[in-house]
Amino acid sequence: MGEPVRIRLESAGVIHTFWVPALAGKTQAIPGQTNQQWIQADAPGIYRGQCSQFCGAQHAHMAFEVVAQSRADFASWSASQAALHEPANQNASAAAGHKLFDERCAGCHAVRGTSAAGALAPDLTHLNSRRLIAAGTLSNSPTHQLDWIEHAQRIKPDAWMPSMTLTRAEAENLAAFLATLQ
Known part of the structure; x- marks a missing residue:
């Protein structure tokens, strides 16, 4: 906050346009x-950004947030995000979900500090420190995480995240594991 920040922009597939109107x-x-x-934010806050280039079927769902905070708050946040996942004492459901994550999700997603090292999809190490999921489409809550696991293609058609073919119990176990990713 109060100083310029350089953002590097790269795209793997199509042209996108990074835009944070307030900044x-x-x-x-x-x-x-x-x-x-x-970009430079002169006041603390959360600033909404959006891809402003029509880039495909999910263009309208390509939102993001820029969080402006003091240098000390940023340093604290940055250090917490650099930390590896430290497994909490997992209940049976979360342990089953962790096993399922390793089998079905780790090829795309990473969780630093575990064997999950995928690079195609978001790093989920500190998933629950985020306000939004699914590129800004959903607020980050246990209910929305479960909905995203089960119905990603209904929520955001053509997203890279597939709708998972899981039993309800498997989806709930996976969500229980995700809840440990603080």
Whole structure:
């Protein structure tokens, strides 16, 4: 907050346009190139961003947030995000969900501090420190996490996240494991 921050912009597949209306103009993310944009928030808060380039079926669901905070608060947050996942005492449901995560989710998702090292999908190490999931489509709550696991394609058609073919008990176990990712 109160100082410029450089954002590096890269895209793997299509052209996107990074835009946080309250903080800066638009800058494109073009496959095969690295662009940059400088932003500056002069007041603490959460600023909504959006892809402003029509980039496919899920364009309207490509939102994100920029959190402006003091340098000390940022340093504290950054240190907490760098920490590896420390397994909590998992109940039977969370333990079963952890096993299922390793079998079905770790190929795409990473959880630092575990064997899950996927690079195609979001790193879930500190999933529950986030306000939103599914590219800003849902608030981050246990109910929405379970909905996303079971119905990702209904919530956000054409997202890379598939709707999982799981029993209700398996989905609940997976959600119980995700709840441990603080």
